[in-house]
Amino acid sequence: MTATIIDGKAFAAKVRGQVAEQVARLKADHGLIPGLAVVLVGADPASEVYVRSKGKMTVEVGMNSFEHKLAADTSEADLLALIDKLNNDPQVNGILVQLPLPDHLNEDLVINSIAPQKDVDGFHISNVGLLGTGQKSMVPCTPLGCLMMLRAHHGSLSGLDAVVIGRSNIVGKPMAQLLLGDSCTVTVAHSRTRDLPAVVRRADIVVAAVGRAQMVPGDWIKPGATVIDVGINRIEKDGGGTRLVGDVDYDSCAAVAGAITPVPGGVGPMTIACLLANTLTATCRDNNIPETTGLTV
Numbered sequence: 001m002t003a004t005i006i007d008g009k010a011f012a013a014k015v016r017g018q019v020a021e022q023v024a025r026l027k028a029d030h031g032l033i034p035g036l037a038v039v040l041v042g043a044d045p046a047s048e049v050y051v052r053s054k055g056k057m058t059v060e061v062g063m064n065s066f067e068h069k070l071a072a073d074t075s076e077a078d079l080l081a082l083i084d085k086l087n088n089d090p091q092v093n094g095i096l097v098q099l100p101l102p103d104h105l106n107e108d109l110v111i112n113s114i115a116p117q118k119d120v121d122g123f124h125i126s127n128v129g130l131l132g133t134g135q136k137s138m139v140p141c142t143p144l145g146c147l148m149m150l151r152a153h154h155g156s157l158s159g160l161d162a163v164v165i166g167r168s169n170i171v172g173k174p175m176a177q178l179l180l181g182d183s184c185t186v187t188v189a190h191s192r193t194r195d196l197p198a199v200v201r202r203a204d205i206v207v208a209a210v211g212r213a214q215m216v217p218g219d220w221i222k223p224g225a226t227v228i229d230v231g232i233n234r235i236e237k238d239g240g241g242t243r244l245v246g247d248v249d250y251d252s253c254a255a256v257a258g259a260i261t262p263v264p265g266g267v268g269p270m271t272i273a274c275l276l277a278n279t280l281t282a283t284c285r286d287n288n289i290p291e292t293t294g295l296t297v
C-alpha cells in the first residue's frame, strides 16, 4: 500500500484564502480590520524567522500586524505592561507572545496575563479549561491544524482509535482533547509509556509530537492508518548540510499507512494558517458576528 499524502501546504493555502475572504467581508460589512499583535522578547534566530513569516501572512490575508520586538533583558513588569496595553487596544484582536521567553521571565504568568478572548495561541489557563470541558475556546494552532486535516480526510472521526505520542501543553494534550471532542478513543503515549510499538499498532490515527527524528518506524503502523507528523527535526544529510525530518520515518510509514503528512509541507504550514483563523474567530466573537464554520471547532 502507498499512503495518500495529506498536502498541508495546499490545505493551509486554502484556509488562508477562506480567512482572507472573511476578512474582506468584515471590512465591507462592518468596517472591521482584525489585528494580530506578536510580541518577541530577545533575538532567538528561529523565533525571528517565525515572527517574520507570521507578520507577512497576517498582512497577506488583509489583517493588521503589530510587531513588538523587545530587548532580551526586558523586565517582567515592562512585558506585562505591554500586554495590558494590547489587552485594552480595540485595534488588537489577537495577541501572541512568541515562546520560549528568556529565563528570567515567568512564561505561565505572562501567558495568563493575556486577555483569554485575545489569546490566539490558546495557551491561557481559561482556554485550556474551556477546551477540556468541551466549551468554546481559543484552540492551540498546531493541534487545530491537525484536526482540520483529519476531518477533511476522514469526514467523521467518531469511534476511531487515536494515539497521540507526546503530552506537551502545546501539542499533545490539546490534540488529545480535540480528538476526544470528535469522539475518538484516545490514548496519550509519552516517554514513560510501556511497549510504545504495541500501543501505536492499535491506532487508526497516529499523531506524533515528540521532537525525536524519525523515531516511529513503519512496522509500528497499522496498515491503512492515518499518520500526522508534528515533529520538526533538523538532521545531518548524507552528503553534508542538513535537512528537516519529522518524528516518523516517512518512507517506511508511507509504505504501510493509508494517509500521511510529509515534513516539511504537512502540519507546519497549517499552524500559521490556524493562527490567522483564530485571529478571525476572536474578531468575530468580540463583535458578535457569526463565525466561519470549518475554521474553528
Ligand code: NAD
Binding pocket: 142, 165, 166, 167, 168, 169, 170, 171, 172, 189, 190, 191, 192, 193, 196, 209, 210, 211, 212, 230, 231, 232, 233, 267, 268, 269, 271
Ligand atoms: P515537548 O518536548 O514539549 O514534548 C515532547 C513530548 O514527547 C513529551 O510529552 C514527552 O513525554 C514525549 N516523549 C519524549 N520522548 C519520548 C519517547 N521516547 N517516546 C514517547 N514519547 C516521548 O515537544 P512539543 O512542543 O510537543 O513538540 C514536539 C515536536 O513537534 C517538536 O519536534 C516540535 O518542533 C514540533 N512542533 C511542531 C509544530 C508545527 O507547527 N509543526 C508546532 C509545535 C511543535
